Every structure is written in structure tokens, then in C-alpha cells.
Amino acid sequence: MSRHTPLPVTRTRRALALLPLLGTIALTAACTTSEDPPGSAPATTAPATASASASTPPTDPPSPSASTPVTIPTSAFVELPAELRKSPRRTTPVEEALPKLCANEFGTGGRQVTASAAMTVTYQKAGEPSSNVPQGMIHQTIFTFDGDGASGYLGRLRTAVRACPSYDQSGYRVTVKSQALPGVGDEALLLTRTWPETSLNGERTGGTASSQTAVARVDSTVTVFDDQGWEGASGNPAILDRVVRDGVRVIDAWQR
Numbered sequence: 001m002s003r004h005t006p007l008p009v010t011r012t013r014r015a016l017a018l019l020p021l022l023g024t025i026a027l028t029a030a031c032t033t034s035e036d037p038p039g040s041a042p043a044t045t046a047p048a049t050a051s052a053s054a055s056t057p058p059t060d061p062p063s064p065s066a067s068t069p070v071t072i073p074t075s076a077f078v079e080l081p082a083e084l085r086k087s088p089r090r091t092t093p094v095e096e097a098l099p100k101l102c103a104n105e106f107g108t109g110g111r112q113v114t115a116s117a118a119m120t121v122t123y124q125k126a127g128e129p130s131s132n133v134p135q136g137m138i139h140q141t142i143f144t145f146d147g148d149g150a151s152g153y154l155g156r157l158r159t160a161v162r163a164c165p166s167y168d169q170s171g172y173r174v175t176v177k178s179q180a181l182p183g184v185g186d187e188a189l190l191l192t193r194t195w196p197e198t199s200l201n202g203e204r205t206g207g208t209a210s211s212q213t214a215v216a217r218v219d220s221t222v223t224v225f226d227d228q229g230w231e232g233a234s235g236n237p238a239i240l241d242r243v244v245r246d247g248v249r250v251i252d253a254w255q256r
Contacts, residue, residue, distance in 0.1 A: 070115035070144045076254040077119045077140055078247035084239060086122040086134040094118045097139035099213050099226045101176055101193075102164035105157060106141075106215075106224055112149025117142055123239055136211075136235045138243055141224040142251070150220045154187055157215060161191060172196050185216040185248045198232065211235035214244045218251045 079089055097118035098106040109116065118141040122134045145153065158178070166175045174195040181188035190212060197209040212235055214225045225244050227235035 072115050072117040072142050072144065073254070074119070076142060076251055077117075078121070078243055078250050080121050080123055080243070083126040084123045086124040089119045089121045092118045092120045092139060094141055097141045097226065098224060101161070101174075102167045103160070105160040105164065109143050109145070109153055110149065112146045112152070113143055114146050115142075115144045121243070123236070125236075134230050136227060136229045136233070136239075138240060139224075139226045139228070140243075140247060141226075143222045143224075145220050145222065147220075150217050150222050151187075153222050154189065154215065154217055158189065161189075169195065172198075181214060181216070181244070184214075184244060185218045185252075188214060188216040188244075188248075190214050197234075200231065209234045212237055212240050214240060216244060216248050218248055219255060221251055221255065223247060223251055 074089075077089060079085075094116050095107070097120065098104075100106070118139060120137055120139050122137050124132065124135050128135075143150070143153065161176060161178045164176055166173055168174070172195045174193050177192045177194075179190050179192075181190040191214075192210055192212050194208050194210045197205045197207040199205055209229065209232065211227050211229055213227065216223055216225075225240060225247060227237075227240040229235045
């Protein structure tokens with residue numbers, strides 16, 4: 001004999017009446033709930049953003065190079081011909097390679113710089129015996145930029161140089177003159193610094209000494225060449241001019 005007690009007729013009718021309602025609720029839940037496909041990130045709601053006003057220009061999309069690491073190889077730097085090379089080129093910290101005038105005019109790359117590196121070459125006069133002291137050193141710095149950062153760098157540098165016609169260094173007055181350097185890269189600038197010449201003992205000779213710094217842009221790359229004469233003597237403008245033009249060609253080949 002079964003011990004199961006049958007439900008009263010009234011309760012049985014109520015249970016049967018609830019079945020269609022439960023089916024409707026289950027169907028509604030199935031239609032309004034979905035799962036992310038395997039391997040996808042959870043869906044998130046994007047925050048609301050304010051629309052730009054009519055006077056605000058639209059922002060350009062980020063350049064692909066902004067997130068791509070840039071490496072400046074040794075082959076991107078100029079190498080002196082054998083007759084002018086006193087010693088092989090060597091790596092130099094960027095902050096030591098860049099010249100300083102009234103302030104840090106050459107260190108204004110900003111956030112658009114994607115890479116920077118510097119090397120130094122030591123030169124001699126062609127045909128001089130190896131026992132002679134070098135004539136000077138040329139520090140070359142290379143910056144790569146994102147977007148229009150390279151042309152912006154040249155613009156800021158020109159403004160800073162115009163604001164610094166002279167400055168004091170080691171007790172002497174150094175004058176600065178700048179001029180365009182035609183036929184070099186996409187644009188180029190040449191700075192000439194002049195100061196009272198002194199002997200090895202630090203005594204004034206009555207003459208003047210000078211050195212030059214050249215800055216050239218090749219597409220989105222800027223290179224700075226700073227010529228320093230040996231032990232405070234004058235640099236060699238002819239050698240610097242050759243190095244600058246050779247260096248721009250090397251960078252142009254690297255970028256291709």
C-alpha cells in the first residue's frame with residue numbers, strides 16, 4: 001500500500017495554473033541573458049565623453065609609431081673617413097653630447113621623442129702623424145619623433161637661440177650667431193659660437209676662438225652635430241660641414 005498522500009484538488013489546480021507563468025519567466029530570462037564568447041574580455045560600458053565644441057579642432061588619431069619601440073642603431077651614425085679619424089666613434093650619454101648655451105636649448109624634445117642616442121667621433125687633420133694630438137671632437141645626437149615633433153623641435157630651437165645672443169662661460173663672453181644651412185636634409189640650422197682665445201696656460205692671446213653646432217631634420221628625425229676643438233681651441237668648420245652632410249645621407253638611408 002502506498003503512503004503517498006494525494007494533493008487536494010484545490011492545490012493541484014493552483015499548481016497547474018502556475019506552470020504557464022513559470023515557463024514565461026524562464027523564456028524571458030533566456031532572451032535577456034547572454035554569455036561572452038570563449039576567450040573574450042568581459043563587456044564593459046564605455047563612459048560618456050563630452051563632445052568637442054565648434055572652436056576646438058578634432059584630435060588626430062595616434063600615430064602607429066607612438067606605441068612602437070624605436071631603436072637607433074650604430075649604423076645610423078656617421079663615421080669619419082680613415083684619414084680624418086683619430087679614434088673610432090664611441091657611445092656618449094645624450095645629456096653630455098648636447099651643447100648648452102643660455103639654458104638647455106637643445107634638450108627640448110618633449111613627449112613626442114620616441115628614441116634618442118648619441119655618439120662621439122674624434123678627428124684630426126688629414127695627413128697629420130698619429131703622434132699629434134687630435135684637432136677636435138664632434139658629438140652627434142639623434143632624436144626620433146612622433147607626429148610633427150621633429151619640425152616642432154626645430155621651431156623651438158630657433159626661438160631659444162634668438163633669445164640667447166650671448167652667454168658667459170668660464171668667465172668669458174660667448175657670442176652666438178645662427179643661420180640657415182641650405183641643402184641639408186629637410187631643414188637645417190647652423191650655430192657659430194665665438195669667444196676670446198686663450199693659451200694652454202689660460203692667458204688671453206688677443207685672438208678669438210670659435211666652434212659650430214649644426215642641427216638637421218630628416219623627415220621625423222633630428223640630428224645635432226656639436227663640434228668642440230681640442231682643449232678649448234677652435235673647431236674645424238670644413239670637417240663639420242662634411243660630417244653633417246655625410247651624416248644626413250646616412251640617416252636618410254637608415255630610414256628607407
